Amino acid sequence: MSSSTSPQESVRRQNLGALLRYIHVRGATSRAELTSRLGLNRSTIGALTADLATAGLVDEGVPHETGRAGRPSIVVRPRSSRVYGYALSLELDRLRAARVGLGGKVLDGRTAERPPGPDPAPTIAALAGFVADMQRTAPTDAVLVGSGLAVSTSVRHHLGWADETIESELAHGLAALRPRLGPSAGPFLGGIADLAALAEHTRGAATGADNVIYLHGDAGISAGIIAGGRRITGYGGHGGEVGHMVVNPSGRLCGCGSRGCWETEIGERALLHLAGRPVPTPGAAVTAAVHAARSGDPDASAAVAHAADWLGFGVANLVNIFNPTVVVFGGTLRELYLTGADHVHNRLFTMALPACRAHVALHTPQLGDDAPLVGAAELAFESLLSDPLFAGRP
Ligand SMILES: [Zn+2]
Numbered sequence: 001m002s003s004s005t006s007p008q009e010s011v012r013r014q015n016l017g018a019l020l021r022y023i024h025v026r027g028a029t030s031r032a033e034l035t036s037r038l039g040l041n042r043s044t045i046g047a048l049t050a051d052l053a054t055a056g057l058v059d060e061g062v063p064h065e066t067g068r069a070g071r072p073s074i075v076v077r078p079r080s081s082r083v084y085g086y087a088l089s090l091e092l093d094r095l096r097a098a099r100v101g102l103g104g105k106v107l108d109g110r111t112a113e114r115p116p117g118p119d120p121a122p123t124i125a126a127l128a129g130f131v132a133d134m135q136r137t138a139p140t141d142a143v144l145v146g147s148g149l150a151v152s153t154s155v156r157h158h159l160g161w162a163d164e165t166i167e168s169e170l171a172h173g174l175a176a177l178r179p180r181l182g183p184s185a186g187p188f189l190g191g192i193a194d195l196a197a198l199a200e201h202t203r204g205a206a207t208g209a210d211n212v213i214y215l216h217g218d219a220g221i222s223a224g225i226i227a228g229g230r231r232i233t234g235y236g237g238h239g240g241e242v243g244h245m246v247v248n249p250s251g252r253l254c255g256c257g258s259r260g261c262w263e264t265e266i267g268e269r270a271l272l273h274l275a276g277r278p279v280p281t282p283g284a285a286v287t288a289a290v291h292a293a294r295s296g297d298p299d300a301s302a303a304v305a306h307a308a309d310w311l312g313f314g315v316a317n318l319v320n321i322f323n324p325t326v327v328v329f330g331g332t333l334r335e336l337y338l339t340g341a342d343h344v345h346n347r348l349f350t351m352a353l354p355a356c357r358a359h360v361a362l363h364t365p366q367l368g369d370d371a372p373l374v375g376a377a378e379l380a381f382e383s384l385l386s387d388p389l390f391a392g393r394p
Pocket of ligand 1: 243244254255256257258259261
């Protein structure tokens, strides 16, 4: 924002951002609700929505039948099919991409196995290929506002790829989009659990909660932490590495060099090892092992009981430290929690402080497997939502 911006103009831009953000998060909203929720008068709301409508970001119309008498308040909706971002997810064994409309609506998607090998180039090329493919079928008058990428911490640890490398390679891979994007349009990177936490906090199982922990399981375990309504990512974005919290000093060696890390007790390799199952495609194998446990397979049942017990052990510690009101179990931990919930609750009941455990609810992701992608899209939209009409777009 330039220093010559008048105070009135500055307030208008803030109000435009607040209004568009409200619509983006809540979906179609009546002008009457906007007036009361944003604390602005009716004529101001009318002027702001007119500006956003002229810019093609929202549209206005009569609501669906409410059954109530009287003239209905005009409803403002995000133009999800016209305004969109790209959301990407880089996991150890698979790549995903989605075109996500304003309002968090997934419009198109692609998924594939991650190309094998230690070189990031084929992976980045595959992600860029997904985007190019979806771009071809996007409406020609639609507006691209940014891109975000969720990176599994397992990629950082097992492949040793630095975020900076991934970020610059991806920016290069998406260079063809550059003419359509402004300078502040990304790609922006975030941890997979961190972005899934953001998504569930914004529009999923943790909506309205200001203290949230999202636990993501794949080859490793990571946490997305929201405390006091703010994402806690640490100095270099590596906060939330709860998988390397030492819970069992006499446990197994961890890939990080330490011993008895949480992920050596509840990670997918640990679970499959205990269940006596090979590890060809871990994600699917974990689901199969958990299903076998539900059907009474004794080895699988013992493995699930062991891992769920340790899951509760770590969750109790996190609940004591962060006092969240919502804990969400995503990735492979979703299946583990659903099958071993009794073990998790037992540990929580015996280990967490009463004041901390009394207010915590345990959930699976309301956005399901899409949570990391929807969170990556939030990064893509951030610049637009901060300053809707002047967000550095060309
Ligand atoms: Zn470790």
